[in-house]
Amino acid sequence: MAFTLIAATMTNGYGIVADANGEIYLIKPPFGFHGKEYLPYEQIKPTISQFGFTELNEDFLTWEAVFERLRQIAWQARREVGDTNTTISEEDKKAFFRSIPKGFLIGAVEKIESYLAKGDYYTVLFVGEALLENSNLNENESLQIRVKQAFDEAKQKQEDLLSPFKNFKPDRVNRHFNLQMTV
Amino acid sequence: MHGHSPFATQNVDYLLACYDNCCTCIDTACLHDFEDHLREKGEVTIATFSGFAFQHPENGQMYCTGRDTNELVLSSILQKGAYLNAYEQFESEAERKSHFSKFKDERVVFDDTFSKGQKFKYLNFNNGQLGIPAFGDFTLAFPLSHFEANNLVFVKFNSLIRKVKGQTQCLYFTENNEAIALPTLTQDLSTLQHFVPLIVLKRKEDLEKGTDIDYNWLVLKPIEGLPRHRDYIEVITWQDVLIQVGVRLRAEKERFQALIDAITTPKTTLGAEIKNITELQSLINRYENDNQLLTELV
Numbered sequence: 001m002a003f004t005l006i007a008a009t010m011t012n013g014y015g016i017v018a019d020a021n022g023e024i025y026l027i028k029p030p031f032g033f034h035g036k037e038y039l040p041y042e043q044i045k046p047t048i049s050q051f052g053f054t055e056l057n058e059d060f061l062t063w064e065a066v067f068e069r070l071r072q073i074a075w076q077a078r079r080e081v082g083d084t085n086t087t088i089s090e091e092d093k094k095a096f097f098r099s100i101p102k103g104f105l106i107g108a109v110e111k112i113e114s115y116l117a118k119g120d121y122y123t124v125l126f127v128g129e130a131l132l133e134n135s136n137l138n139e140n141e142s143l144q145i146r147v148k149q150a151f152d153e154a155k156q157k158q159e160d161l162l163s164p165f166k167n168f169k170p171d172r173v174n175r176h177f178n179l180q181m182t183v
Numbered sequence: 184m185h186g187h188s189p190f191a192t193q194n195v196d197y198l199l200a201c202y203d204n205c206c207t208c209i210d211t212a213c214l215h216d217f218e219d220h221l222r223e224k225g226e227v228t229i230a231t232f233s234g235f236a237f238q239h240p241e242n243g244q245m246y247c248t249g250r251d252t253n254e255l256v257l258s259s260i261l262q263k264g265a266y267l268n269a270y271e272q273f274e275s276e277a278e279r280k281s282h283f284s285k286f287k288d289e290r291v292v293f294d295d296t297f298s299k300g301q302k303f304k305y306l307n308f309n310n311g312q313l314g315i316p317a318f319g320d321f322t323l324a325f326p327l328s329h330f331e332a333n334n335l336v337f338v339k340f341n342s343l344i345r346k347v348k349g350q351t352q353c354l355y356f357t358e359n360n361e362a363i364a365l366p367t368l369t370q371d372l373s374t375l376q377h378f379v380p381l382i383v384l385k386r387k388e389d390l391e392k393g394t395d396i397d398y399n400w401l402v403l404k405p406i407e408g409l410p411r412h413r414d415y416i417e418v419i420t421w422q423d424v425l426i427q428v429g430v431r432l433r434a435e436k437e438r439f440q441a442l443i444d445a446i447t448t449p450k451t452t453l454g455a456e457i458k459n460i461t462e463l464q465s466l467i468n469r470y471e472n473d474n475q476l477l478t479e480l481v
Contacts, residue, residue: 101478108440
């Protein structure tokens, strides 16, 4: 057999794989599992137990088959924790905007400008912040300027909107409200 | 066992005669423009059911498909760097049958009829626009130049299309779908050299109606009563279909922006699906950075 999947993390699909020459690789998710890193076995050995790896010792003919197996493990793990139709975490949302491919960015930039036009400043700030961390956007100066402008304008407008409430102390109000309720 | 290409070549005289008849009743200049357009912009596209998102027609809400890991076609193509057919992708017959779904018997009959049938890859012809929205949120498009002319055959209708809606009898098959009706199929085939006459013949009625023709409809037309474009020109090839320079990945701008809305709306529950999309995007980015894939919104 060409490759042996020595161990994998059953929660997220990291894998330790040996090729026919005995070289050891650490395979990293996500999805493509092409994040292949050669490492000396002695260096990787302690990680097998330390980082939650489970020994598998399964043989495969091709890298593709190894990647597919790891992908299955990751998907299965997601399903088992009920991660099939849950609410989206803030981090998931940000990850989406950080990874929008080059040719699709224009759609996101137009969208953020439409949020600004509608006065949805919170969304502009949220999406804008994540988009500005998108490495593809950094390569496109004109789109980057448009996002930055929308972001700055939304920030300014939201500050203007909130400024009348800057002395507002929600804790104090709530305490007062709670006291009333107990009376 | 038969070769597919010879059948398409046999059809040339019939095609060209009918094409000449069509040309007499329509604007020749428009038709030439159409031909030029297709030869310049023509593409071959893949149905990329992608586990992406769709908007519910009634309540307008966004939902994600992501039917199963094995059906994330686009992810699978990007991971392998190639479009593999069911024989290349699944070793076991059971897996192939499950992939072929309701056409499992017909697909086997069709593929086994031809000498290179098990190498056939089924695609759609596209005019350089978005593609077939019913085939997924992304259109993966290969320029015609990607293909060797003698490895490409165009079929007037989907090769497994039913003769009558609601029945199981397929158009290009003999009774009970037991074998291929070769004379019928042959009449509807074309090579790259004569694919334009095939398209013109298919849309003869539309062309005869007048000169104000939407060219997109000549290649891709909504079937009456169905909301999406399904009446397409099928393409069969038996060569490798690899992701390489010149290949484009398109998405519809409105649908992409609706997805952004869904993601930013706190009420929407799309958790795992958003993660799938994020991962798909990372995969697309990798190909983009290697300059092997152009992405665009249309």
